[in-house]
Amino acid sequence: MKTVSGPTDHVVVVGAGLSGLACALHLLGAGRRVTVVERDAGPGGRAGQIDLRGYRVDTGPTVLTMPHLADEAFAAVGDSLHSRVQLVALHPAYRAHFADGGSLDVHTDGAAMEEEVRRFAGPAQAAGYRRLRRWLEHIYRAQMRRFIDTNFDSPFQLLHPDLARLAALGGFGRLDRRIGHFLSDSRLRRIFSFQALYAGVAPARALAAYAVIAYMDTVAGVWFPRGGMHALPRAMAEAAADAGADMRWSAEVNELERSSGRVRAVRLATGERIPCDAVVLSCEMSTAHQLLGRSPRRPVRLRHAPSAVILHAGTDRTWPGLAHHTLSFGNAWERTFDELTRTGQLMSDPSLLITRSTTHDPTLAPPGRHLHYVLAPCPNTAVGPSAAAWRDLGPRYRDNLAAELERRGLEEFGASVQEELLVTPLDWTAQGHAAGSPFSVSHTFAQTGPFRPRNLVRGLDNVVLAGCGTTPGVGVPTVLISGKLAAARVTGGLPRRPLLAPPPSAARNVPASAVKGSHDPS
Incomplete structure (x- = not known):
C-alpha cells in the first residue's frame, strides 16, 4: 500500500464530517498530532443538526447500520461508541407500504423475517x-x-x-x-x-x-442514536478532543501552502497559518479540488448519483401506520429509475422514505409534537431541472408531496405541519455538492473500487482525500471506512478486525422497548 512520504507527525484534517472525524481518531490512535479544521460552528458535515423552533432536525442521513465501524474509530483512542451514544436497535428496521395496500415489516432477525414473508407472500x-x-x-x-x-x-x-x-x-x-x-x-x-x-x-x-x-x-441491523444521527459525529468530535486533537470550529481553509511537491501549511480565511506534515481533505470534493487547484484527470467525466428533496415536518399529530423508518412504494418501479437517472423527470409515481425520529426519542420535538423526515429522490441537476429552477419548482413540489402523502393514508398531513424545512437541489448546490446531489459520485462499474477517484493526490506527496467522493464510496458505513483508509495512507497500517460485527448484547444495544420515553403508535 502506498503511503504519504516524509514526516507525518502533525496532520491537519480539513472537515469534521464522519470521514474526517473517523480519520482523526485513527490518526490519534497511531500517535499523530491532529488538528481538525471545520468551517461550520460544530461537527457533522452532512450529518448535521439544526434547531427548527424546538424541533431538532437531522440534516443528513437517518439510517445507521454497521455501528461497529464507528466503534472501531473510538477504539483507536481507547474509547467506546457505546459509552458515549445510546443506540436503539430498531425492530422492525423498516416498514414497507405498497401501492396495492399490502404492508410488510422488514426484520433483520432471520426467523422473524422469514415468518413475516410467509404471512405476506406464502411459504415459497x-x-x-x-x-x-x-x-x-x-x-x-x-x-x-x-x-x-x-x-x-x-x-x-x-x-x-x-x-x-x-x-x-x-x-x-x-x-x-x-x-x-x-x-x-x-x-x-x-x-x-x-x-x-x-x-x-x-x-x-x-x-x-x-x-x-x-x-x-x-x-x-439498523440502529437509531438517541439525540438523532447527529449524536454520532458529536460524540466522535468529543472523543477526538479528549484524545488530544485541536478542534478548530468556524475556521474555513482558503489556501494550501505548497513547495517542492508538499503542502507545508494550511491557511485559514482569517489569515492564520497552521504548519503541518500532512493534510487530509475530507471536505466536499468540489472544495478539495478548489484548494488543490485541479480536478482528477479521467478519460470520462464523473457521473453523479440522483439527488433528493427532503421535507422536514414538525407536526401536531402522527399516523399509526408509520414505523421509525417507513418505505412508501408507488406502483411504478423501472420507470421511476428511468426518470431519476435518464430522462431527468421528477418521479411521476414516487417511492418515498419517511423517518419519524420521535418514535424513539420524543425529546427531538416539543411536547406532544412529532418530527417527520420525508425523502423523495429526484434527478440531479446534470440530468434534471437546474438548481435555479428549483427556486420556483420547490414550493410546488412540496405541495404535491404533501398531497401524495395524504393519498397514501397520512390524512391531513398538510394541515398538521407546524414547522417545516424544505431542502432541494438548489440547497445542495449552495452547500457545494456537485450536480446538486448529496450522494456524490454514483457507483457505476467505472466509478467503483480501484476505478473510483483515489484517495491519494497525484503530484502532492502528503495530501490524502476522505469522504463519499473517494474510496470506498457513499453511505455512513463506507464513509467511516473512508476515514480509516485515509489515516492508513498516513500511518502505513490498517488494524485487523473481525470480518463480521460482534453480536449485539443487552449491555451495548438498547432494544426499542427499553428506551425511556419512546413511543410507537404502530
Missing part, C-alpha cells in the same frame, strides 16, 4: 428469503475486506481468489435479476434492491455485488 417466498439471506451473507464476506475495506493502488489488486468467489456468487450479474432468482414476488424484490439508489444506479443496471448494501440494511 419464505423459502426463497432463507436462500437470499444466505446469499447476502456470502456476498458480504466476499467483498468487505478485499474490495471495500481496502486501499487500492492498482486495478491489478482485484486479481485475487475473492474475485473468483464474487463471480461465482453472481456478483457481476444484474442486481434485480439476482434478487429475482430467490424471490418471484415483485414487492419483496423491491425490499432487497431499492438500496441500489444509494449507489446511484437503477437495480436493473446495478451489479449484483451492490446487494452488500441490502445485507447491511436487512441482515446486519
Whole structure:
C-alpha cells in the first residue's frame, strides 16, 4: 500500500464530517498530532443538526447500520461508541407500504423475517428469503475486506481468489435479476434492491455485488442514536478532543501552502497559518479540488448519483401506520429509475422514505409534537431541472408531496405541519455538492473500487482525500471506512478486525422497548 512520504507527525484534517472525524481518531490512535479544521460552528458535515423552533432536525442521513465501524474509530483512542451514544436497535428496521395496500415489516432477525414473508407472500417466498439471506451473507464476506475495506493502488489488486468467489456468487450479474432468482414476488424484490439508489444506479443496471448494501440494511441491523444521527459525529468530535486533537470550529481553509511537491501549511480565511506534515481533505470534493487547484484527470467525466428533496415536518399529530423508518412504494418501479437517472423527470409515481425520529426519542420535538423526515429522490441537476429552477419548482413540489402523502393514508398531513424545512437541489448546490446531489459520485462499474477517484493526490506527496467522493464510496458505513483508509495512507497500517460485527448484547444495544420515553403508535 502506498503511503504519504516524509514526516507525518502533525496532520491537519480539513472537515469534521464522519470521514474526517473517523480519520482523526485513527490518526490519534497511531500517535499523530491532529488538528481538525471545520468551517461550520460544530461537527457533522452532512450529518448535521439544526434547531427548527424546538424541533431538532437531522440534516443528513437517518439510517445507521454497521455501528461497529464507528466503534472501531473510538477504539483507536481507547474509547467506546457505546459509552458515549445510546443506540436503539430498531425492530422492525423498516416498514414497507405498497401501492396495492399490502404492508410488510422488514426484520433483520432471520426467523422473524422469514415468518413475516410467509404471512405476506406464502411459504415459497419464505423459502426463497432463507436462500437470499444466505446469499447476502456470502456476498458480504466476499467483498468487505478485499474490495471495500481496502486501499487500492492498482486495478491489478482485484486479481485475487475473492474475485473468483464474487463471480461465482453472481456478483457481476444484474442486481434485480439476482434478487429475482430467490424471490418471484415483485414487492419483496423491491425490499432487497431499492438500496441500489444509494449507489446511484437503477437495480436493473446495478451489479449484483451492490446487494452488500441490502445485507447491511436487512441482515446486519439498523440502529437509531438517541439525540438523532447527529449524536454520532458529536460524540466522535468529543472523543477526538479528549484524545488530544485541536478542534478548530468556524475556521474555513482558503489556501494550501505548497513547495517542492508538499503542502507545508494550511491557511485559514482569517489569515492564520497552521504548519503541518500532512493534510487530509475530507471536505466536499468540489472544495478539495478548489484548494488543490485541479480536478482528477479521467478519460470520462464523473457521473453523479440522483439527488433528493427532503421535507422536514414538525407536526401536531402522527399516523399509526408509520414505523421509525417507513418505505412508501408507488406502483411504478423501472420507470421511476428511468426518470431519476435518464430522462431527468421528477418521479411521476414516487417511492418515498419517511423517518419519524420521535418514535424513539420524543425529546427531538416539543411536547406532544412529532418530527417527520420525508425523502423523495429526484434527478440531479446534470440530468434534471437546474438548481435555479428549483427556486420556483420547490414550493410546488412540496405541495404535491404533501398531497401524495395524504393519498397514501397520512390524512391531513398538510394541515398538521407546524414547522417545516424544505431542502432541494438548489440547497445542495449552495452547500457545494456537485450536480446538486448529496450522494456524490454514483457507483457505476467505472466509478467503483480501484476505478473510483483515489484517495491519494497525484503530484502532492502528503495530501490524502476522505469522504463519499473517494474510496470506498457513499453511505455512513463506507464513509467511516473512508476515514480509516485515509489515516492508513498516513500511518502505513490498517488494524485487523473481525470480518463480521460482534453480536449485539443487552449491555451495548438498547432494544426499542427499553428506551425511556419512546413511543410507537404502530
